[in-house]
Amino acid sequence: MKRALFVMGMTYVAFVLEVILFRHLGVWGKPEFLILVIVFFTLYLGIRYGMLAALVAGVLREGVGLSPLGMYIFIYIATACLISVLRRFFFQPGSRFARIVMAFFGTGIAFIIQAALEYMSHDYHLDEIFFDVLMPQLIVTTVAATLVFTTLKKLSETVRLK
Secondary structure (H helix, E strand, C coil): CHHHHHHHHHHHHHHHHHHHHHCCCCCCCCCCHHHHHHHHHHHHCCHHHHHHHHHHHHHHHHHHCCCCCCHHHHHHHHHHHHHHHHHHHHCCCCCHHHHHHHHHHHHHHHHHHHHHHHHCCCCCCHHHHHHHHHHHHHHHHHHHHHHHHHHHHHHHHHHCCC
């Protein structure tokens, strides 16, 4: 129960940080804290807690967005599932580089799923989406991954989750 409450609380904090800090700022790319939290809990505590973080993140994102109902829940749960699959083959526990690679893949996976879902209802040019949205988002999220993962790990050890 303590783990579940911690996962939900940290997901909410990531959501608040995303909304307050980066929604109204016109920065070049914004870090996807929700995806980083999903990736962290999938790697650190396993798929169950990664799915819980994905569900909470999706519900929170659905509440403030104008997207079709269930889109972000689907995106985040699919991201958690794919990160879990990649974890089996590529992740080496304790490796900082492996965590950064997983954050990179998690952001890329979520963006590709979102772009595919939105491409069905709108006419977008893929080269513009790739260079104007995906690349800045990948770079900034990957850079933020080290700080977010270190902070979450310290908080998890403080609360004694493992």
